[in-house]
Amino acid sequence: MNTFPQIFPGRNLSVAMVGLLLVTMTARAGELPFTTTTVQVDTTPHERLLDGTVEAVNQATMSAQTAGRVAEVFYDVDDYVEPGAPIVRFSDVEQQSALQQANAALAEAVAISTQADDAFTRVSGLFESGSASKREYDQALAAREAANARVAAARSSVESAKQQVEYTLVRAPYAGIVTERHVEVGEAVGVGQPLISGLSLETLRVVVDLPQQVAAQVREHRSAFILTEEGRVEATHITIFPYAHSASNTFRVRLELPEGQFGLYPGMFIKVAFVIGESQRLLVPTEALIRRSEVTGVYVLDDAERLRMRQVRVGRMFGERTEVLAGLRAGERVADDPVQAGIYLKTMSVQIDEN
Numbered sequence: 117m118n119t120f121p122q123i124f125p126g127r128n129l130s131v132a133m134v135g136l137l138l139v140t141m142t143a144r145a146g147e148l149p150f151t152t153t154t155v156q157v158d159t160t161p162h163e164r165l166l167d168g169t170v171e172a173v174n175q176a177t178m179s180a181q182t183a184g185r186v187a188e189v190f191y192d193v194d195d196y197v198e199p200g201a202p203i204v205r206f207s208d209v210e211q212q213s214a215l216q217q218a219n220a221a222l223a224e225a226v227a228i229s230t231q232a233d234d235a236f237t238r239v240s241g242l243f244e245s246g247s248a249s250k251r252e253y254d255q256a257l258a259a260r261e262a263a264n265a266r267v268a269a270a271r272s273s274v275e276s277a278k279q280q281v282e283y284t285l286v287r288a289p290y291a292g293i294v295t296e297r298h299v300e301v302g303e304a305v306g307v308g309q310p311l312i313s314g315l316s317l318e319t320l321r322v323v324v325d326l327p328q329q330v331a332a333q334v335r336e337h338r339s340a341f342i343l344t345e346e347g348r349v350e351a352t353h354i355t356i357f358p359y360a361h362s363a364s365n366t367f368r369v370r371l372e373l374p375e376g377q378f379g380l381y382p383g384m385f386i387k388v389a390f391v392i393g394e395s396q397r398l399l400v401p402t403e404a405l406i407r408r409s410e411v412t413g414v415y416v417l418d419d420a421e422r423l424r425m426r427q428v429r430v431g432r433m434f435g436e437r438t439e440v441l442a443g444l445r446a447g448e449r450v451a452d453d454p455v456q457a458g459i460y461l462k463t464m465s466v467q468i469d470e471n
Contacts, residue, residue, distance in 0.1 A: 150456040152417055152449040153401055160434050161339065162393035168324040168342070168371070170384040174290050175315035177298075178203065180305045182211065182283035189312075193297055197288045197314065204299070204311050208284040215277035222270035225263070232256075232263035292316035320373050320380055324388050325366035326356070333392035340371055343387040344378050348433070398446060399437040405430065406454035413443075414450045415457035423451070423461050 184206030191203050239256035242248035296313040299305060322342055326334060334340075335356055341348040351371035360367050371388065373380075380386065404414050406425070413427045428443030444450070451457035 148417075148421075149460055150451050150453040153404065153452055155398060155400055155440070155444050155446055155448050155450060157396050157446050158399050158437075159394050160397045160399070160439075161337075161391040162395040163341070163389040164330050164333075164392050165343075166324050166326065166388050166390060168322040168386050168388040170320055170322055170380045170382055170386055172292075172315035172317065172382045173319040173321050173372070174292065175295075175313075175382070176289065177296075177313040178286055178289075178311045180206070180283075180286070180307055180309045180311055182206065182280050183306050184208065184210070184284055184304070186299050186301050186303045186305060189297065189299065189301055191294050191297075191312070193294050195294045197292055197294060199288055199291045201288050202285050203288050203294075204286040206284040206286075206305070208281055211277070211281045211284055215274070215281055218270070218274040218277040222267070222274050225266040225270040229260075229263035229267045232260040236260040286311060288314070290316050291318065315382055317377055317381070318375060320377070320382065322351070322371040322373065322386060322388060324369045324371065324390075325361070325364060326369045326390070328360055328365050328367065330390065330392050331356070331360075331367050334369070334390050337391040337393070339391040340369075341389045341391075342371065342373065342378075342380075343389060344380060346379050348389070349373060349378050397431070397434070398440045398444060399434060400440055400444065400450055401452055402433060402436055402438045404450045404452050404454060405438060406458070415454055415461070416444070417449045417451065423457060425458075425461070 186204060187207045188205040189203070190201070190205075191197055197203060236256040236259070239248050239252055243250070243253040292314045293316075294312055294314045298310040298312060305311070334354075338354050340351045340354055342351065352374050353372040355370040355372075357368040400414060405428075406413055406415070411427055412430055413425050415423055416426045417423050426443055429441045431439035431441050433439075
């Protein structure tokens with residue numbers, strides 16, 4: 117049900133006009149339709165901006181662990197691979213043959229071991245009754261132990277042969293993207309030959325070459341932020357190499373990031389803010405800023421409750437607040453909602469015909 121005609125009888129008003137009139141009525145009643153924040157100087161981290169490079173924590177080149185001929189390559193460059201998924205398969209004729217031989221050798225060893233056990237049981241009984249010599253007893257015991265050792269060796273050979281068969285099917289160690297393919301179907305490969313390279317996008321880090329002038333401060337504070345298009349991302353762990361590069365005199369630093377991509381990809385160039393101390397800054401709520409073309413401003417309310425828009429020069433963001441470099445002083449009040457403040461300022465000149 118439309119209640120506007122009941123509030124303003126005889127008037128044909130749009131929703132936008134009614135909104136202006138309601139704001140005006142609020143202003144006449146002496147209440148501001150928005151909240152304000154008193155600008156204050158606060159202690160914030162003093163940071164040093166440096167350049168870094170994004171890289172994947174998990175990146176590797178899968179190599180062949182057995183010799184054979186490539187039968188299938190399941191993925192190509194830029195394909196996404198699930199963890200444990202097969203990526204390359206070799207022909208396994210030789211490996212299967214070796215496994216069959218190992219199983220046959222195991223069966224033979226088990227049969228000899230069973231025979232040796234039976235022989236030892238008989239000789240042991242004769243030795244206890246005095247019908248067999250100590251030498252015969254020792255020979256039967258040694259034969260049984262040797263047969264058991266051959267069974268253990270045969271079982272080990274079977275496990276090794278099984279492992280060689282498993283090596284003919286190469287699986288992905290983790291989820292990731294294929295970055296390079298080194299072999300083709302039909303190609304003969306040997307042990308250690310590269311097959312496929314890939315990396316994971318789930319866990320990333322940033323590598324920075326830190327100048328020695330700020331190395332001590334970075335070691336002391338151990339806090340850094342990666343500046344992305346989505347905002348500031350705090351590093352979860354900082355690793356500073358304990359030696360400097362002899363040519364550049366810089367320390368290599370690794371910044372571990374929380375899980376998530378944050379619009380970052382390996383190889384990207386990125387800015388990193390290292391905390392090296394503290395400084396005093398004038399901060400305002402970021403939502404209080406209004407941007408019109410190349411102009412940034414805020415609505416300032418003076419002691420006489422007069423509202424004016426004032427241009428300011430801003431710096432970097434700190435959480436939900438932004439640094440003001442020029443245009444404001446500590447103790448001044450700014451409107452938290454610039455949209456409502458703009459409507460309020462416009463309605464100050466509107467004259468309402470009560471008839």
